Amino acid sequence: MSDPLILFVTDLAATELLWCATVKAAVSPPPMRGDWAAFSEWLAERPERRTLPLSVLLPDQGCSRLMVPIPGASREKALQALPFALEDLALDELDQLVTVLGDRPQTPGRWPVLLVNAELRTRVLDALSVLGLKPQQLVAAADVLPVPESGCFHVWTEPVSGSLSVVTGPHEGMAFASLAGVNPAEQLAHILTRLEHPPQRVVLQMATERPPDWPSSIEFETHAEPTLADWCVLWRAGLTTNRLLSAIASPRAAGDQHWRRRWVQVAAALVAVLGLVLLSQGISAGQKNGQVQQLQVQIERDVHAALPQVTRIVNVQVQLQQALDARHSGTQSDGLLPTLAFFGAAYRVAQPNDPKLAIQSLQFSAHKLTVALVAEKYTVLQKLLEQLQVTHAAAGGWVVSPIDAGVDAGVAHMRIGMEQLRPEHGSREQAQ
Missing domain, CATH: 3.30.1360.100 (General secretion pathway protein M, EpsM)
Known part of the structure; x- marks a missing residue:
């Protein structure tokens, strides 16, 4: 199967794009950049590009990734309880969001949830529809980034927009816009001091200095900021290894769901037919048993009438033969x-x-x-x-x-x- 074509929507207005083509070279080239018209022209250069599977990444400012406490392991019951559980967690009104619940809890009683800005999702899907494209998945960009170990936060600067994305764990994190002229670490320090459960270590994927007000109990670590080419590598790896929540059902998943529904219908029909067969067999067996019992009663009645000396029937054939032998011999003949x-x-x-x-x-x-x-x-x-x-x-x-x-x-x-x-x-x- 071909590697997916990756399309990153960089802003909430869904006007600026980065896209990573599939490559066979050892070194991944940087993503291409442009608007929807430029992306359409690039697709038109080679018609086979339209046949590639498409994965769309949404900016973290248009998404919320969180773990929602809902007791139990039943997804059906979790879906029913989700709107009530989100009342105190979602910053926006729920009717302005598209809610995606994970297939199963991440840990007992904690369900992964993705909230996507409904207007952003609609803009992206409408633009793709104009181009005749159907994406395989529509995910938050932070969901395809490396997952930090427990007790550690990773901080990334999104390409083009420069907004900060904080990955705090699987399906968890936060995002906020970077302030011009302000050290991103300073912005983060103010947030860390207000957390009920702060991390033990923070890794910033950028070149920056430790601010004076950085909490002394939290280890401060910096790495080189990824290049645009590095982003394509990171995204492609995350699409392969991470458990993702998609704001759409892929054509394959929709097809699988369709076939599952068909198989459920077929299975239900087979169960109904099997039930009718078993019922008819039960009725037939019951009727046969009744006929056998009636025949047995008639045989016993006839034997007693023909052989009044026989008081207990054990083996009709043997007892009848004995009676005939007696009638055919001796004084009884x-x-x-x-x-x-x-x-x-x-x-x-x-x-x-x-x-x-x-x-x-x-x-x-x-x-x-x-x-x-x-x-x-x-x-x-x-x-x-x-x-x-x-x-x-x-x-x-x-x-x-x-x-x-x-x-x-x-x-x-x-x-x-x-x-x-x-x-x-x-x-x-x-x-x-």
């Missing part, structure tokens, strides 16, 4: 199963001859099985009866006789009676 098998063999032979051949009813009483049959063809019923009689004649052991038969409304019907001969019956018939 009543001939039902053998008779069914005898009839079933003949029925399977006849069934392919008439698709409408069907068993209308089965009745077993007094060792006799009565079967009511219907079919489309009466001849099929007659052949079934003959097959049963032929099988009886060949194998013996059953008495087969037609009870009634006929054709009504085009439907053939027949009732057949079958009874397995018991041993005593068979011996009696043989004796006769």
Whole structure:
């Protein structure tokens, strides 16, 4: 990604500009200086300059950087409490300021806040709009300067305007105009004596002498004033390393927020769909459970009706098989199963001859099985009866006789009676 084009607005009227172009040389050149027209001409020299990411720095006199005491770690709640917390801290009316709250507290209960002069912000954004530019960020110039260690203040002289910017910590500081012919250190000394928590050391980034009234408890240190080329290096480093508060949402951040909203909407829809699926599955499972319970009750009712001797159902299949085995053997045998098998063999032979051949009813009483049959063809019923009689004649052991038969409304019907001969019956018939 390309280094950003840095644009520094030097005054509250937003008429004088410094801009630092991206460079590949080892030594950074000084920034260019001019008004909006000069900046526009410079952009027009190379069309690719318009495609560079743009970071705009606002003069510190148009911004306030402060830590606001708000309990808790919820940003939503902090936003609600912020107007009340700023009543005693902001020098201007809140409706004249654009308020930016940090994403999270710097330390527990202390939130970073940036206040930007609303008119200054509007002038800058309008001028950029005329040029067809959308900045990535709009930040206070002091926010991109090196952050001093705890207990130390850094004092800078802003280029062009010469106003003083005091950086007291991350997202904290003050700014005031320098007085002509007055040592900046003298102006600062009067302020330091009124602070509730003065620093232990002050580093002035300028060549100046220690004033006579400088507080003796505060260490006085001076460094060489940065050149214009040095300012470009300082700003670029701060844009990379410092945690910044921007008075606008960058196009990328706005896009990310848009997509976050879209994803939240999609996630909400998915949650709703998932809830409906789970609900329907729950209802379906509940219905199935109800059907299973109803079927279980019906099975138990039928088993008790068929097997009254069974008082407790444990395994229906096993208990039913045991009951059938008991009926098929010994003194309890009543001939039902053998008779069914005898009839079933003949029925399977006849069934392919008439698709409408069907068993209308089965009745077993007094060792006799009565079967009511219907079919489309009466001849099929007659052949079934003959097959049963032929099988009886060949194998013996059953008495087969037609009870009634006929054709009504085009439907053939027949009732057949079958009874397995018991041993005593068979011996009696043989004796006769």
